[in-house]
Amino acid sequence: MKRLIIAISLISLIFLELLSLFFYKKDVNAEVNIEKGLKTVEIAQKLEDENVILNKYLFVILALIKNQTLKSGLYEFKGKYSVIDVYEKIAKGEVKQKYFTIIPGEDLIDIANKLEKEGIVKKEKFLKYVFDEKNVRKYGLVGSSFEGYFPPESYAISEKETVETLIKKFLKVFEKRYLPYKQKAESKDYxxxxxxxxxxxxxxxxxxxxxxxxxxxxxxxxxxxxxxxxxxxxxxxxxxxxxxxxxxxxxxxxxxxxxxxxxxxxxxxxxxxxxxxxxxxxxxxxxxxxxxxxxxxxxxxxxxxxxxxxxxxxxxxxxxxxxxxxxxxx
Known part of the structure; x- marks a missing residue:
């Protein structure tokens, strides 16, 4: 009986020690990019490599218990985080805000190259869309391409951007910034x-x-x-x-x-x-x-x-x- 009590006590201590690891908060200062298609084990390994979590196996166990979809994106960890905190942040998709910047004087080809380089959309897909006059007309615009319609600006970008969602972001700024000039030109009162x-x-x-x-x-x-x-x-x-x-x-x-x-x-x-x-x-x-x-x-x-x-x-x-x-x- 005494041996049983000792065994149960040891198991309980091990369990409590293991449980405490899930709640242990460590100081973290890192950015981790979770690419689309990564398996849970690969995400856990990446987090361990970047010193965000103590042990990758704790993260994997937690993922098996919670069974939530882990979302891709760029994550910023600053402060004290437990394995549970890290898991919840990724499961909720609390990504760091990403920005895409168009510099004055850049043309559509420059923009397409940057979009692909930054992993937002494919260059060829973007160029095919923006140089199609039918797409320009769809937005009620003049011209055979969207050249000149994407103002210099830093645009907030999500992980789920498409060519069309990007164009809507760009045109929203264009309308706000240049619409007063357009209205004056069309009314002939300027x-x-x-x-x-x-x-x-x-x-x-x-x-x-x-x-x-x-x-x-x-x-x-x-x-x-x-x-x-x-x-x-x-x-x-x-x-x-x-x-x-x-x-x-x-x-x-x-x-x-x-x-x-x-x-x-x-x-x-x-x-x-x-x-x-x-x-x-x-x-x-x-x-x-x-x-x-x-x-x-x-x-x-x-x-x-x-x-x-x-x-x-x-x-x-x-x-x-x-x-x-x-x-x-x-």
Whole structure:
């Protein structure tokens, strides 16, 4: 009888010791990414490797008892956590908020590359959707693609994003930020649009070119003025970023613009085609759009980037422009 009591006591102590491990809270400071499709054992191993839990087997036992679906995502653990706390956090899907950032001047191809790199959606799937004019029309928008409609911003992203849910997020910001300008353009009661005989979409196109061309904010209205001067004079715009965009669409961009690239056959090549490109060429900021509406009046028709790449040098005459090119593009 005495031996039985001792045995029961030992078993009870072991059980209580084991039970205490489930409730023991340890200091944790780690981020763990739980990929989709991982088995419970693999999740437990990852948590142990990252020093989030003491023992992977405790986590597996708990998972067998609870029998809940463990959700994928990026989890942040800061503070004191027990194995139970960790399990509950993952079972509830309390992921760390993830953000996707569109930088001013990025185009749809740049965005697609980043989306795939960050594991949000596949590049090809995204590009196929955003360059389909039928999808653009579905949202009541103008243009043959969504280029220019995704504003620079950091967007809160979930683990269940699709191409369409992303586009809705992007367009929600676009509407909030740019809708006042669009409404003014369409009502013809805004002198800046009316005097220049611009549609809002045309203003978007010019704003995107300014975004790519301007190195500094103060240069934007001056560059806008040059663009309008050239348009009024029926001159080709000859804007390098439009050629780069054409090369990217043709999958021919290698990161360096060569003289031979200037002859690429594309409606975006403003060295060959007069007028505006058919769509914007990138995302743009409000300041670029404001520059379109309030350009600096001047007689400038040309500009070249300075040798130190800190500013543009503007000129009225072509001969002066050639001299500036010679002096600054050595």
């Amino acid at each position: 002198s800046a649009f009316y005097k220049k005989n611009l549609s809002f979409y045309e203003a978007m196109i010019i704003a995107s070119m300014i975004e790519k061309e301007a190195y500094y904010e103060e240069e934007k209205p001056i560059i806008a003025g040059v663009i309008f001067n050239r348009l009024k004079s029926d001159m080709r715009l000859q804007i390098d970023p439009t050629v780069i965009y054409a090369l990217k669409l043709a999958n021919k961009w290698d990161g360096k613009l060569n003289k031979s690239d200037m002859v690429i056959d594309s409606p975006f090549n403003t060295y060959k085609v007069k007028g505006l490109p058919p769509t914007p060429i990138c995302s743009f900021t409000i300041s670029s759009l404001e520059a379109v509406l309030n350009p600096t009046k001047s007689n400038y028709y040309y500009y070249v980037l300075s040798k130190d790449r800190k500013r543009h040098i503007f000129s009225e005459e072509y001969e002066t422009h050639l001299k500036n090119i010679k002096e600054n593009l050595k």
